[in-house]
Amino acid sequence: MENYYDVKGLTAIITGGGNGIGKESALILAKSGANVVISDLDLDAAELVVKESLSFGIKAIAVKCDVTNEGDLENLVNVTVEKMGTVNILINNAGGGGGGREKFLELSLPYIQKIFMLNVFSIYKLSQLCAPHMIKSNYGSIINISSMAGQMATHNMSVYGSSKAAVNQLTKYMAVDLGPIIRVNAIAPGAIKTNALMSVLTPEIETKMLSKTPLKKLGETEDIGMGVLYLASPMSKWITGQLLPINGGGEQELD
Numbered sequence: 001m002e003n004y005y006d007v008k009g010l011t012a013i014i015t016g017g018g019n020g021i022g023k024e025s026a027l028i029l030a031k032s033g034a035n036v037v038i039s040d041l042d043l044d045a046a047e048l049v050v051k052e053s054l055s056f057g058i059k060a061i062a063v064k065c066d067v068t069n070e071g072d073l074e075n076l077v078n079v080t081v082e083k084m085g086t087v088n089i090l091i092n093n094a095g096g097g098g099g100g101r102e103k104f105l106e107l108s109l110p111y112i113q114k115i116f117m118l119n120v121f122s123i124y125k126l127s128q129l130c131a132p133h134m135i136k137s138n139y140g141s142i143i144n145i146s147s148m149a150g151q152m153a154t155h156n157m158s159v160y161g162s163s164k165a166a167v168n169q170l171t172k173y174m175a176v177d178l179g180p181i182i183r184v185n186a187i188a189p190g191a192i193k194t195n196a197l198m199s200v201l202t203p204e205i206e207t208k209m210l211s212k213t214p215l216k217k218l219g220e221t222e223d224i225g226m227g228v229l230y231l232a233s234p235m236s237k238w239i240t241g242q243l244l245p246i247n248g249g250g251e252q253e254l255d
């Protein structure tokens with residue numbers, strides 16, 4: 001049988017690839033044969049991931065990139081094309097917000113704009129820059145890392161949650177506008193043990209989260225990385241415009 005998970009020879013850009021979900025996704029893609037471009041605000045972290053990736057016998061480079069900076073995004077794609085020849089897979093992973101700390105009545109417009117710039121507007125720009133190369137190479141898969149917060153509604157998370165809801169809908173529109181060569185899908189992670197989660201998780205919150213999670217554990221970064229590989233590879237060749245929740249079958253709320 002053909003190896004449908006084979007991404008050998010394809011080039012993937014991963015934003016926020018220096019840590020957490022982005023790092024694990026990059027390593028799983030590299031292990032499966034993809035060349036990886038690890039971009040992050042933190043160049044040192046990205047370079048460490050490159051070092052690990054190279055052990056799988058693929059090509060890997062690190063590029064410093066703040067996804068909220070248009071010039072950085074242009075540089076990221078230019079360097080990728082110059083060093084790797086093209087881009088076939090884009091993981092729009094860098095993102096964040098003040099989960100549980102966004103007190104609605106105190107939210108400032110600059111903060112709201114900053115979070116939408118990070119979680120939503122960056123996806124427009126980087127996807128626009130990558131799409132022509134994907135079309136030219138006849139293979140394109142864009143994967144937007146959303147969040148369960150885009151569907152749930154809990155306290156003090158309105159900016160993060162609504163920006164991720166925008167990502168979910170944007171994914172569907174992009175799939176319509178960028179097909180048939182480029183597929184666009186999103187993943188909605190539940191609570192995944194990364195630095196971002198650990199900064200707000202307490203034992204009490206974890207116990208409450210597990211009570212609503214059929215699989216009785218929080219997620220690991222590799223749970224998302226394996227979803228990324230599925231959506232990046234030909235295994236999902238007739239799937240586009242979809243949101244894949246990876247959440248242990250439940251809802252993990254911060255409050």
Ligand SMILES: NC(=O)c1ccc[n+]([C@@H]2O[C@H](COP(=O)([O-])OP(=O)(O)OC[C@H]3O[C@@H](n4cnc5c(N)ncnc54)[C@H](O)[C@@H]3O)[C@@H](O)[C@H]2O)c1
Nearest residue numbers: 016018019020021041066067094095147189191192194196
């Ligand atoms: N961890 C979770 O439980 C969880 C749940 C749902 C969704 N998510 C989403 O997953 C994605 C990754 O989160 P994570 O938990 O792995 O985070 P993380 O904090 O572990 O890693 C994020 C990485 O992104 C980089 N980064 C931050 N801002 C950036 C910017 N402006 N430009 C480029 N790089 C930047 C950081 O330097 C870091 O290396 C985010 O979009 C987040 O919203 C995470």
